[in-house]
Amino acid sequence: MVREISYAEALNEALREEMERDDRVIVFGEDVGVFGGVYKVTKGLLEKFGPERVRDTPISEAAIVGAAIGAALAGLRPVAEIMYMDFITIAMDQLVTHAAKIRFMSGGQVSLPMVVRTQYSLGRVHGCQHSQFLASWFLNVPGLKVVLPGTPKDAKGLLKSAIRSDDPVLFVESGVLYGWKGPVPEGEYLIPIGKADVKRKGSDLTIVAFSRTVREALAAADTLAAEGVDAEVVDLMTLNPMDVKTLVNSVKKTNRLLVADDSTKTGGISAEIISRIVEEAFDYLDAPPVRVNSPDLPVPFAQPLENQYLVNADKLCEAARRLMG
Amino acid sequence: MSVEYINEVPAEKYSVLGLKREDFLWLLRKMCEMRKFEERVEKLFFEGQLIGPCHLYLGQEAVAAGIVKALDKEDFIISTYRGHGHAIARDVPLEALMAELFGRKTGTCKGLGGSMHSAMSVEHNILLASAIVGGGIPIAVGVGLALQYRRSSRIVAVLFGDGAVNTGAFHEALNLAAVWKLPVLFVCENNFYAFSVPHQKSFAGESIAARASAYGVKAYLADGNDVIAVYTSGKAAITHIRSGNGPAFIECRTYRKKGHGVYDKAEYRPKEEVQEWMKKDPIERFANNLMQLGIITRGDFEALNTEIEKALDACVEKAKAAPYLDFDELWKIVYAEEVARYG
Numbered sequence: 001m002v003r004e005i006s007y008a009e010a011l012n013e014a015l016r017e018e019m020e021r022d023d024r025v026i027v028f029g030e031d032v033g034v035f036g037g038v039y040k041v042t043k044g045l046l047e048k049f050g051p052e053r054v055r056d057t058p059i060s061e062a063a064i065v066g067a068a069i070g071a072a073l074a075g076l077r078p079v080a081e082i083m084y085m086d087f088i089t090i091a092m093d094q095l096v097t098h099a100a101k102i103r104f105m106s107g108g109q110v111s112l113p114m115v116v117r118t119q120y121s122l123g124r125v126h127g128c129q130h131s132q133f134l135a136s137w138f139l140n141v142p143g144l145k146v147v148l149p150g151t152p153k154d155a156k157g158l159l160k161s162a163i164r165s166d167d168p169v170l171f172v173e174s175g176v177l178y179g180w181k182g183p184v185p186e187g188e189y190l191i192p193i194g195k196a197d198v199k200r201k202g203s204d205l206t207i208v209a210f211s212r213t214v215r216e217a218l219a220a221a222d223t224l225a226a227e228g229v230d231a232e233v234v235d236l237m238t239l240n241p242m243d244v245k246t247l248v249n250s251v252k253k254t255n256r257l258l259v260a261d262d263s264t265k266t267g268g269i270s271a272e273i274i275s276r277i278v279e280e281a282f283d284y285l286d287a288p289p290v291r292v293n294s295p296d297l298p299v300p301f302a303q304p305l306e307n308q309y310l311v312n313a314d315k316l317c318e319a320a321r322r323l324m325g
Numbered sequence: 326m327s328v329e330y331i332n333e334v335p336a337e338k339y340s341v342l343g344l345k346r347e348d349f350l351w352l353l354r355k356m357c358e359m360r361k362f363e364e365r366v367e368k369l370f371f372e373g374q375l376i377g378p379c380h381l382y383l384g385q386e387a388v389a390a391g392i393v394k395a396l397d398k399e400d401f402i403i404s405t406y407r408g409h410g411h412a413i414a415r416d417v418p419l420e421a422l423m424a425e426l427f428g429r430k431t432g433t434c435k436g437l438g439g440s441m442h443s444a445m446s447v448e449h450n451i452l453l454a455s456a457i458v459g460g461g462i463p464i465a466v467g468v469g470l471a472l473q474y475r476r477s478s479r480i481v482a483v484l485f486g487d488g489a490v491n492t493g494a495f496h497e498a499l500n501l502a503a504v505w506k507l508p509v510l511f512v513c514e515n516n517f518y519a520f521s522v523p524h525q526k527s528f529a530g531e532s533i534a535a536r537a538s539a540y541g542v543k544a545y546l547a548d549g550n551d552v553i554a555v556y557t558s559g560k561a562a563i564t565h566i567r568s569g570n571g572p573a574f575i576e577c578r579t580y581r582k583k584g585h586g587v588y589d590k591a592e593y594r595p596k597e598e599v600q601e602w603m604k605k606d607p608i609e610r611f612a613n614n615l616m617q618l619g620i621i622t623r624g625d626f627e628a629l630n631t632e633i634e635k636a637l638d639a640c641v642e643k644a645k646a647a648p649y650l651d652f653d654e655l656w657k658i659v660y661a662e663e664v665a666r667y668g
Contacts, residue, residue: 069464070481105442105445
């Protein structure tokens with residue numbers, strides 16, 4: 001039987017293993033050292049690898065991402081942490097206009113093997129400045145890879161791949177999943193970046209999910225199964241580059257598409273997914289695609305309001321029923 | 326920490342610098358290459374042969390020459406969109422620079438960078454030329470972090486203008502480099518204008534060097550129109566850094582001969598101010614000193630410039646004849662690892 005560990009523990013294992021394997025891997029960010037990270041993803045790394053490889057930084061997001069870029073340019077494989085995805089906005093110039101561009105604008109003279117880890121706390125009653133899921137912004141940033149693990153197993157395997165990637169990776173974790181325990185194989189394994197994963201096979205409709213919504217989609221699929229609807233759940237896992245082929249293959253089989261997306265609806269990730277399916281599999285669709293998103297509102301603080309705001313299994317079931325009807 | 330001032334070095338003091346005749350000649354040659362290169366580029370723009378954003382180094386030549394001379398070839402440089410001079414000082418071939426301005430595949434960045442990134446040449450240890458004001462400064466800190474981690478004796482120098490010192494990136498980066506005692510040389514080329522806005526309208530402190538000093542960084546304020554003063558400050562700063570004392574900062578006070586970009590006539594600058602600075606032309610000053618010391622004659626100086634002009638003629642012809650990169654190649658460059666094409 002495969003052991004179960006949490007999403008946060010799985011990430012911690014990935015960091016440990018990669019740091020043991022490769023002395024070019026260093027970790028820095030706010031409170032990642034002595035405190036072990038606000039959500040304990042870097043717990044114990046300072047003790048094990050020492051203060052040269054695990055560094056607490058000042059509250060300086062632009063310098064954190066910039067330092068990762070420079071360290072990568074000079075031959076290291078840094079893993080920088082931005083505590084909340086909301087704070088990435090302070091480092092946007094470094095991430096978007098430097099990390100994603102330097103290789104290209106130099107004519108390919110350099111590569112940037114660096115990871116920026118961050119998390120979004122949607123679903124944790126954190127209010128609108130600590131809950132934003134901004135991954136869709138990076139759909140418009142060629143040069144950056146964007147990875148969104150939705151399970152403990154994937155969190156570990158994808159982070160290890162991200163650290164070994166020769167390209168800059170924005171690694172977006174879901175804060176609400178940190179404590180979620182799931183099966184994680186012992187020992188070394190990698191999960192490739194740029195591949196979607198069929199988490200549950202089904203024949204009646206395809207639910208595309210990623211990050212926090214994967215768990216919701218799987219729960220919805222269970223409920224739907226009891227109603228006689230056989231849903232396939234495809235976890236996108238990497239936003240950029242997007243594995244459209246796996247999505248298209250699924251829709252060709254099920255002929256129906258539902259997207260579970262934490263992005264606010266306008267211009268969200270689901271908009272891109274549906275466009276790609278319409279482009280490549282229009283003739284296979286038996287019904288217009290449906291998406292369940294965060295509404296076009298900032299995230300409200302009050303828990304009952306946030307609960308109404310969130311994409312959840314109930315909303316997905318309801319949408320699936322409409323889609324099947 | 327107080328700021329150390331390094332003023333103009335008179336010719337009679339050149340003998341105590343430890344520089345040889347060929348060093349002086351190298352400095353002069355590099356500055357003349359920068360001057361002639363930029364004058365040619367300006368002409369090509371006005372003729373419509375070159376297009377796009379371009380920021381000339383005219384007037385600031387002493388900074389790049391003096392700093393690069395003080396560095397070892399193995400030391401890294403982070404440059405900017407006003408970087409032609411930095412590249413020339415680092416012996417990036419004029420031909421590759423010119424080809425980059427023409428967008429050709431024979432350029433330093435295969436024509437994907439243009440003027441603003443043309444200084445980037447990893448082969449010459451110039452790791453980046455950023456077109457975002459202040460953007461390269463945190464990246465230099467990361468290079469310093471890697472060097473410290475590897476216990477390397479190399480350092481990294483990052484050059485930027487006075488406009489950059491008012492960006493958040495500057496403050497975050499300077500603080501981080503100081504806290505971690507990283508081997509970073511910060512070089513501010515203070516030409517007193519951030520595009521059209523004069524320094525005194527965007528800066529309330531005593532000096533940029535004093536601001537750096539407030540972060541716990543060893544700071545120098547040098548006459549940036551005197552290549553020997555710049556070199557001297559560079560040597561002092563680099564000694565400080567290589568001794569493991571953490572970063573150092575040099576404010577080089579200089580002046581653009583022209584506008585912010587190639588099309589900017591810089592009419593926002595008072596005539597008297599411009600005239601005062603033009604009297605302090607870094608190349609004239611240095612060449613006169615070398616003539617006074619008998620190291621060169623006026624004839625040598627003129628011959629040097631003629632030789633550079635000829636070399637530039639050939640660079641322009643070659644650049645114009647060179648091909649552009651195939652569009653298909655872009656897909657192989659955007660990522661190090663292969664990805665599917667879309668769009």
